[in-house]
Amino acid sequence: QVQLVESGGGLVQAGGSLRLSCAASGSIFSINDMGWYRQAPGNQRELVATITWLGIAKYADSAEGRFSISRVNAKNTVYLEMNSLKPEDTAVYYCYADGAWGKGTLVTVSS
Numbered sequence: 001q002v003q004l005v006e007s008g009g010g011l012v013q014a015g016g017s018l019r020l021s022c023a024a025s026g027s028i029f030s031i032n033d034m035g036w037y038r039q040a041p042g043n044q045r046e047l048v049a050t051i052t053w054l055g056i057a058k059y060a061d062s063a064e065g066r067f068s069i070s071r072v073n074a075k076n077t078v079y080l081e082m083n084s085l086k087p088e089d090t091a092v093y094y095c096y097a098d099g100a101w102g103k104g105t106l107v108t109v110s111s
Contacts, residue, residue, distance in 0.1 A: 001026050001027050001100070002024055002025070002026045002027060002031070002097055002098065002099075002100040003024070003025050003026045003100070004022055004023070004024050004095045004096075004097055004100055004101065004102035005022065005023050005025075005095075005102060005103075006020060006021065006022045006093065006094070006095045006102045006103070006104060006105040007020070007021050007022075007105060008020040008021050008105060009093060009105030009106045009107045010106075010107070010108070011108045011109075011110065012085055012107075012108070012109055012110070013109070013110050014085060014086055014087055014109055014110065014111050015084060015085065016085050016109070017081070017082060017083045017084075017085065018082045018085065018107060019079060019080070019081050019082070020036065020079065020080040020082070020093055020095075020105060020107075021077060021078075021079050022034070022036075022077065022078045022079075022095030022097075022102055023075070023076065023077045024076040024077070024078075024097050024100075025076070030053065030073075031053065031073075031076060031097045031098050032052060032053050032098055033050055033051075033052055033053075033096070033097070033098055034050065034051055034071055034078040034095070034096065034097045034098075035047070035048070035049055035050030035051060035069070035078070035095075035096045035097075036048040036049050036050075036069065036078070036080045036093055036094065036095060036096065037093070037094045037096055038089075038091035038092065038093045038094065038107075039091055039092050039094070039104075040088075040090060040091040040092075043091075045094065046060065047060050048060055048062075048063050048067065048069075048080065048093070049063055049067055049069040049080060050069070050096075051069045051070065051071050051078065053073060055070075055071070057069050057070075062088075062089075066082065066083050066084045066085075067080060067081065067082050067083070068080070068081040068083075069081075076097075078095065078097070080093070082107070085107075085109045086109060087109045087110065087111045088109075089107060089109050090107060090108050090109050091106075091107060092104040092105065092106050092107075093105050093106075093107055
């Protein structure tokens with residue numbers, strides 16, 4: 001079983017940046033897909049970005065051009081660099097890895 005622990009959330013002003021990290025541990029042989037999802041109050045959980053073992057990344061339209069996902073396979077860690085943050089980016093951000101979910105980290109963007 002894979003455990004995921006996110007870090008890096010917090011409060012930032014609009015236009016600012018944050019970097020989220022997620023470390024995977026447990027019964028890991030190799031993790032193919034890792035990614036980030038988010039859920040704002042009253043909304044469904046939505047995709048932000050994913051990245052494969054080979055480094056192929058996909059982004060939601062809302063994240064394209066502002067966010068960058070990366071991973072270090074040797075550390076079973078995935079990152080999300082978020083720039084030009086907007087108040088509508090406010091949400092709990094969840095790490096995902098091959099069916100496992102982290103508990104989430106809150107990102108709050110003030111206007």
